[in-house]
Amino acid sequence: MRFSLLLSAALLPLAAAAQAEETAPAPEESEIDTIIVTAARTALPITALPLTAEVIDRAALERQLLISGSVVDSVAALIPSFSPARQKLTGQGETLRGRSPLFAIDGIPQTAPLRDGSRDGFTIDPFFIDRVELILGSNALQGIGGTGGVINQVTVSAPATDGWSARAILQGTAENGFRADGFGGKIGALVANRSGNFDAVVGAAYERRGVFRDGRERRIAPDGTQGDLMDSDSLSFFAKAGIDLGETVRIEAMGQRFHLVGDGDLVAVNGNRLTGLPSTGAKGVVPGDAPENLAESLSLTLTADELAGGALRVRGFWNRTADIYGGGTFADFQDPAIAPVGTLFDQTQNISRKWGINASWEREFGPLNLVLGTDLLNDHTVQVLAQTGRAWVPPTDYRSIAPFAQGNLALWDGKVRLAGGVRWENVEISIPDYQTLWFYGPRQVGGGSPSFDRVLPNGGIVIEPSPGIRAYASYAQGYTVPDVGRITRAIRTNGVDLDNDLDIAPVVADNREVGVEVKRGPIDASATYFWSDSDRGQLLVLVGDVFEVQRQRIEIEGIELNLTTQTPVPGLKLGVGYAHLNGQVDTNNDGLVDSDLDGANIGPDRLNLSADYTAGPVNLRLQSRTHFAKVFDGLKRVPDNDFAGYTLLDGSVTLATDLGSFTLAAQNLLDRQYIDYNSDTQRPADNLRYFAGRGRTITIGWLGQF
DSSP states (O other), rough: HHHHHHHHHHHHHHHHHHHHTTTSOOOOOSSSSSOOOGGGGGOGGGGGGEEEEEOOOOOHHHHHHHHHHHHHHHHHOOOOBBBOOSSOOOOOOOBTBBBOOOETTTEEEESSSSOOEEEEEEESSSGGEEEEEEESSSSOOTTTTTTEEEEEEEEOOOSSSSEEEEEEEEEEEEETOOOOGGGGEEEEEEEEETTTEEEEEEEEEEEOOOOOOOOOSOBBBOOOOTSSSSSSEEEEEEEEEESSSSSSEEEEEEEEEEEEEOOEEEEOOOBTTTTTTTOOOOOOOOOOSSOOOEEEEEEEEEEEEEEEEEEEEEEEEEEEEEEEEEEEOOOOGGGGTTTTTTTOEEEEEEEEEEEEEEEEEEEEEEEEEEEEEEEEEEEEEEEEEEETTTTEEEEEEEEEEHHHEEEEEEEEEEEEEEEEEEEEEEEEEBBBOOOOOOGGOOOEEEEBBEEEEEEEEEEEEEEEEEEEEEEEEEEEEEEEEEOOHHHHHHHHHOOOBBBHHHOOEEEEEEEEEEEEEEETTTTTEEEEEEEEEEEEEEEEEEEEHHHHHHEEEEHHHHEEEEEEEESSSEEEEEEEEEEEEEEOOOOOSSSSSEEEEETTTTOOOEEEEEEEEEEEEEEEEEEEEEEOOOOOOOOTTOGGGOOOOEEEEEEEEEEEEEEEEEEEEEEEEOOOOOOHHHHHTTTTTTTTSOOBBOOEEEEEEEEOOO
């Protein structure tokens, strides 16, 4: 009932806006932006698809990056149903609509399906990103992992006309106290050329991140286990080249490398949750290797726009990630055969290599747009203990083949569209015989090759009675596999045979949504209500000091409201975004949900407000992010995990000149002191992982185009 009232209230302003526009002349087709989202696997515009999609274009992305520095923070600032960014190297607990999103680069999946290291939001320097495409809600368009949606980072391309061009960035960042260890900076350059049928773009970027401080100018504690962005350096390279073989055939290659390494000279100091004192950082020697992130991607894409009357697109890709995490003398790592119990230091490294092929062919048959394709994916993942060479998660292979078909039928000159399709996912996971670590027994485990196949349907309707006004309803299934690595590494019983005992049944999320949009004149507004459920969802549950995967029923529902409008004041644009999320889980396996999802699995309600003012070469932007307080009710409620809520204000001013654009930006402009959402809602007895959010951070940047 509550959601019905919220949705009705949301639709009223949209209906009023539409009615007001009826008296105005219908806009010309050229006045309505035709936006293609490549992550949707079709050349049809967003308006023809029964789903919620957002595009963060280059201008908006560049502005957010100067404020916050990362794509993850940019998405968190602009998309209210994305949970608050952790401001750490890890994305564990960051969700979209209460479920994990799939990060991709030009459609190349960055998430390791077998052992999610939660570093997939930091695998490319954002200087090489042209735009970010988001598809919200469960779907199987990109294959495994999209239960919360898809965040596809589309890389830059060469200019459309012959000649040379270049882009360069230079920026410096300081925390509020302007202390030497808090300074950071970035330098990067891209050079591109198009000459006849050949084009290429190459670039490099280096970034130094200083120490982060909170609103009281205290060093924020580093995440010694998962890794941290602060006090780190990254070096990145990017290249893309293409050749047109005639007017309709093109071959394009892309390669990129991203390497981030922490300094390893900052250690965490306990805070005090009872008094609200966050953990802090102090100079010290971190044992072992400093946490680091290494990601490399290669792809080769063939497009043929006139093959058998349709357009063929085939992309082959290879991707490798090698992530080192912080270490310790954790109980899991002990082995008296190596060192006395309680003294053995070790740290983990997650290594994943994947290759795959995405192939699709799209053709129009009169009013019917048809897409046929097949996706292949092979992933090899192992999690090792880097100091002693032991395997914590055994070498595991994931192989899948997934043919799919998708149709979109336009009726009454496109005023009504019926869309639907199926994807047949066939998966096999292969694990050799292995022995668990001493802490778990050790146990001898028989390997195996368990498999499953699943048909994943989707369908929907789009009604567009007039250009710029549309309503839609849809149903879609998305899926992922459970975190097999967390399961296999922690087997504590004898006689386990993975062919019979490993449950790799997919996590299938059924997503339903209805929405309405108005994009006419000065108004860009939308309202969406969605609900999704998983009979056997994947839940992160803290057991001791380690998060384990539990398979439980999960139900999520929510509403998203967005409005952007030009005001009567020339050059002034205002924006409002709101998301309400409610997620529940079945904790006692009786088939009925009984407890709220906690902060490790769903974000709080959000309200985003923004004001943009442009006058000649000057642009001003103010944006606020309100994260509402949240009480987690249920059978296993922990009151200390309730969320207090906070509001942050960011701002930027940009001056465009013949020498490039100069920007002064500030994150947390009012220097608000707060505890980040993930820390505030987890580990109520842990005073070491009680992280504050960043205080006021100031960035001065120059972006040149030549």
